[in-house]
Amino acid sequence: MTVGKEIPRLSVRGLQVAFRAGKDWVTVVDDVSFSVQGSEVLGLVGESGSGKSLSCLAVMGLAGDSGARIRKGSIQLDGVELVGLSERELENRRGNEIAMVFQEPMTSLNPAFTIGDQIGEVLRRHRSMPRKQARAAAIAVLDRVGIPDATRRVGAYPFEFSGGMQQRAMIAMAIACEPSVLIADEATTALDVTVQAQILDLLRDMRAQLDMAIVFVTHNMGVVADICDRVAVMYAGQIVEEADVRTLFRNPRHPYTEGLLRCTPRLSGRADRLPVIPGSTPLPAEFATGCRFGERCSYHSASCDEPVPLTLSHKDSQVRCVRSAELTLGGGVS
Missing domain, CATH: 3.40.50.300 (P-loop containing nucleotide triphosphate hydrolases)
Structure with missing residues (x-):
């Protein structure tokens, strides 16, 4: 590169x-x-x-x-x-x-709000999007980071996501405004x-x-x-x-x-102790x-x-x- x-x-x-x-x-x-x-x-x-x-x-x-x-x-x-x-x-x-993905997604995501609401909040704050448009953009960014069935998952709460999916959701929130x-x-x-x-x-x-x-x-x-x-x-x-x-x-x-x-x-070689x-x-x-x-x-x-x-x-x-x-x-x- x-x-x-x-x-x-x-x-x-x-x-x-x-x-x-x-x-x-x-x-x-x-x-x-x-x-x-x-x-x-x-x-x-x-x-x-x-x-x-x-x-x-x-x-x-x-x-x-x-x-x-x-x-x-x-x-x-x-x-x-x-x-x-x-x-x-x-x-x-x-x-x-500038955005940051924090160490612990489960403690960084708000358990009281859906994933879509939390991504949408970023878009409404910085892009002045109405709620409906922000939800559509949240679905698009979740799909972009590889969340399966993003249209349905956008309404899920953090505890319904696996650790890997929570991390993807955090990345989606971070890159929503590019x-x-x-x-x-x-x-x-x-x-x-x-x-x-x-x-x-x-x-x-x-x-x-x-x-x-x-x-x-x-x-x-x-x-x-x-x-x-x-x-x-x-x-x-x-x-x-x-x-x-x-x-x-x-x-x-x-x-x-x-x-x-x-x-x-x-992986190569052998040692009794690291x-x-x-x-x-x-x-x-x-x-x-x-x-x-x-x-x-x-x-x-x-x-x-x-x-x-x-x-x-x-x-x-x-x-x-x-x-x-x-x-x-x-x-x-x-």
């Missing part, structure tokens, strides 16, 4: 998000930057607690709902700055120009592999048909290899590496990326001033204890590791 070099559909620069802790604010997401073009899929990967979902909520203007606030940074959608817009202005763009950017937060988590493959095929079709930019949040490196063009790896609230998907899998530059790849199960990354992600109040992965890293040295910027390593790849040039890392594919 050829990705354009025009103004990115979504551009995030120097994003910093913090939570209040008593009288102080604790930074949870720090200096996060990434961009995504039309028809491109950017994978945002990392362990739970790395800041992936919070970064996306900040992009959507929803971080405040969880008690967080944006302290620094720029978020531009098709060249328009979102940071500083009023809630009303953000509401006009959410669901219309947004230029879609954020898919763990869109295939907890789905069986067959349904997972169907959802990935659906997202591929949507980006091709709508020239849509997709930010795909996941911790599943197999899914990343399947659908993403580029990958940004997050750890402890920071992006530690960014590269195109082939480069990252074949030649990881950050020890944390190497660890993630080594922990990915493989490798693990020792230790756990530090709490935000415990982030180190130097490399935040340092305590878990087998390559740690004294030079790692100073602040580490995200720097260009080679071609379009970036890495936050002072030793990346001298390390030969494995864990990738040949």
Whole structure:
């Protein structure tokens, strides 16, 4: 796929998000930057607690709902700055120009309203459609995402849908207004592999048909290899590496990326135990001033204890590791 070099559909620069802790604010997401073009899929990967979902909520203007606030940074959608817009202005763009598929469809869908009513609400809000027209459009978009017998299913309630169908309904709601950017937060988590493959095929079709930019949040490196063009790896609230998907899998530059790849199960070969990354992600109040992965890293040295910027390593790849040039890392594919 050829990705354009025009103004990115979504551009995030120097994003910093913090939570209040008593009288102080604790930074949870720090200096996060990434961009995504039309028809491109950017994978945002990392362990739970790395800041992936919070970064996306900040992009959507929803971080405040969880008690967080944006302290620094720029978020531009098709060249328009979102940071500083009023809630009303953000509401006009959410669901219309940028949309998000949340992790748990059953908790995101309202159990008191039919699937058709919930999709129709988006269309009535952003397209000013009368109720009857919105219902017809809801049927069309449900059919588009592969819901069988959409004319009948449009009147069903969320509990009447399987997990895979709920996820499709969430995607239908997100793409109803054909947004230029879609954020898919763990869109295939907890789905069986067959349904997972169907959802990935659906997202591929949507980006091709709508020239849509997709930010795909996941911790599943197999899914990343399947659908993403580029990958940004997050750890402890920071992006530690960014590269195109082939480069990252074949030649990881950050020890944390190497660890993630080594922990990915493989069908070939045999091992008594799956490798693990020792230790756990530090709490935000415990982030180190130097490399935040340092305590878990087998390559740690004294030079790692100073602040580490995200720097260009080679071609379009970036890495936050002072030793990346001298390390030969494995864990990738040949």
